[in-house]
Amino acid sequence: MRMKQVSLALVLLGATGLAGLAPSGSARAQGDVIAQRQAGLKRMSGNLETIKKTLEAKGELSIVAERSQDMVAFFQGFPALFPPGSDKGDTHARPEVWSNRAGFEAAATRMVAAATKLNQVATAGDAGATATAFREAGGTCGACHREFRAR
Ligand code: HEC
Numbered sequence: 001m002r003m004k005q006v007s008l009a010l011v012l013l014g015a016t017g018l019a020g021l022a023p024s025g026s027a028r029a030q031g032d033v034i035a036q037r038q039a040g041l042k043r044m045s046g047n048l049e050t051i052k053k054t055l056e057a058k059g060e061l062s063i064v065a066e067r068s069q070d071m072v073a074f075f076q077g078f079p080a081l082f083p084p085g086s087d088k089g090d091t092h093a094r095p096e097v098w099s100n101r102a103g104f105e106a107a108a109t110r111m112v113a114a115a116t117k118l119n120q121v122a123t124a125g126d127a128g129a130t131a132t133a134f135r136e137a138g139g140t141c142g143a144c145h146r147e148f149r150a151r
Helices: 002-019 023-056 061-076 101-123 127-148
Strands: none
Touching (some): 023 061, 023 127, 061 101, 061 127, 101 127
């Protein structure tokens, strides 16, 4: 899974690099990557919503395990969805995503850790620990948004 994410990131970087040779193509490529990350983030919102409903209904923790695994994979490749130049266009990303790259990558790494934790306790079938890890994961989304997402 990890290797797949890394190679996907490289493909994305390569694609935007090539498009950079032609200005109009570059603008389109940046628009694509912005739309792609926003669609992924909407999917992450959907995952959280499904997990919340599952926990409230005392449903199958395997659903939580599945959704949190998708979160782990997505956030491992997250910084690559913010290549240089994709600060321009229909985006709510703050300039700090690029000017404080280390901070942004650290926030993404914390998200991967929180989603991994959620996946582990859900896989283990521990409902109490899953509820706690779910709240922490939600807080981790919010922490990055406060610093790196414009309103
Ligand atoms: C490492 C930082 C970071 C983390 C972690 C993060 N986000 Fe975001 N999020 C952003 C940024 C930056 C944007 C703005 C993206 C853009 O408009 O280009 C954003 C935008 C969004 C959007 C709006 C997408 C749209 O359609 O415009 C949603 C929904 C969202 N995030 C949900 C989540 C959820 C749910 C989580 C946690 C599971 C999460 N985010 C974790 C940085 C983060």
